Amino acid sequence: MPEADREGERYALDQPQQTPGFYLKGSHQLDWGMKNRMARVFDPRSGRTVMLAIDHGYFQGPTTGLERIDLSIVPLLPSCDALFCTRGILRTVIPAQCQKPMVLRASGGPSILRDELSDEEIAMDMDDAVRLNAAGVGIQVFIGGEHETRSVHNMTRLVDAGLRAGVPVMGITAVGKAMVRDAKYFRLACRIIAELGAQYVKTYYVDDGFETITASCPVPIVMAGGKKLPELEALTMAYSAVQQGACGVDMGRNIFQSGAPQAMIEAVAAVVHKNLKPKQAFELFRSLKADAERGAANVAAE
Ligand code: 5RP
Numbered sequence: 001m002p003e004a005d006r007e008g009e010r011y012a013l014d015q016p017q018q019t020p021g022f023y024l025k026g027s028h029q030l031d032w033g034m035k036n037r038m039a040r041v042f043d044p045r046s047g048r049t050v051m052l053a054i055d056h057g058y059f060q061g062p063t064t065g066l067e068r069i070d071l072s073i074v075p076l077l078p079s080c081d082a083l084f085c086t087r088g089i090l091r092t093v094i095p096a097q098c099q100k101p102m103v104l105r106a107s108g109g110p111s112i113l114r115d116e117l118s119d120e121e122i123a124m125d126m127d128d129a130v131r132l133n134a135a136g137v138g139i140q141v142f143i144g145g146e147h148e149t150r151s152v153h154n155m156t157r158l159v160d161a162g163l164r165a166g167v168p169v170m171g172i173t174a175v176g177k178a179m180v181r182d183a184k185y186f187r188l189a190c191r192i193i194a195e196l197g198a199q200y201v202k203t204y205y206v207d208d209g210f211e212t213i214t215a216s217c218p219v220p221i222v223m224a225g226g227k228k229l230p231e232l233e234a235l236t237m238a239y240s241a242v243q244q245g246a247c248g249v250d251m252g253r254n255i256f257q258s259g260a261p262q263a264m265i266e267a268v269a270a271v272v273h274k275n276l277k278p279k280q281a282f283e284l285f286r287s288l289k290a291d292a293e294r295g296a297a298n299v300a301a302e
Pocket residue numbers: 053054055056084140172173174224225226227250251252253254
């Protein structure tokens with residue numbers, strides 16, 4: 001029997017983890033405030049989320065597509081389920097009347113000028129997350145990285161603070177350059193993050209065995225976007241991830257670096273919440289993009 005079949009049996013892919021009394025995996029025994037914050041991020045109708053990740057500035061500065069968040073990202077807010085950003089951008093650029101749930105980047109340290117990105121610390125107090133009415137916080141965990149123990153400890157301290165305040169923690173699998181990005185690695189990293197208390201995990205998609213990563217992780221997984229891909233490929237990746245058990249996406253560059261970010265976020269949302277197939281989602285993207293271009297041409301002609 002091929003290895004993949006044996007793995008399928010061991011992960012019991014045909015028997016989803018039970019979630020008695022609440023719709024999100026592993027969240028049914030959390031306190032009310034924590035559940036309520038989770039329910040703001042993960043749409044109770046689909047059980048999934050489209051988080052828009054724009055936290056990149058915390059180590060990359062004004063990266064491509066995020067030079068002017070007020071112009072490029074604020075107009076997209078109505079189309080996402082939640083925004084993943086830094087507290088600096090939240091306070092300075094995101095309108096306080098915005099009712100979208102905010103998940104705040106809570107780690108930082110090295111910039112892209114350094115080789116070793118795992119040298120992070122907690123970069124925000126839980127008190128401030130509560131003050132900002134955050135729906136959650138996110139932190140990198142570098143399994144196998146040079147500063148693995150510190151990054152795990154950063155996360156567990158944040159989880160302790162989150163449990164005191166009722167604020168969920170999203171643990172993010174940060175992959176060092178030397179690490180192989182395969183299902184074996186991500187199963188290990190996601191499971192460690194969940195075992196040590198994170199309420200959900202952000203991780204990358206892999207073509208082979210992604211369903212074993214979601215099956216062996218007892219909390220919801222959201223798919224990280226990664227580097228910019230052609231739109232059809234990004235939509236296919238998001239579709240495959242949710243069909244294989246991801247509870248949505250936390251995508252950045254594949255949305256804000258698209259030639260048509262508004263069209264792309266709406267196509268991603270159709271994939272995530274309505275199970276739209278990749279080719280149909282791409283058609284939706286193209287028609288929304290064409291509408292937007294026609295609208296812009298008409299404005300220019302007036
Ligand atoms: C890295 C992160 C990022 O800072 C960011 O959220 C990545 O988003 P994307 O890869 O979709 O551009 O969490 O792990």
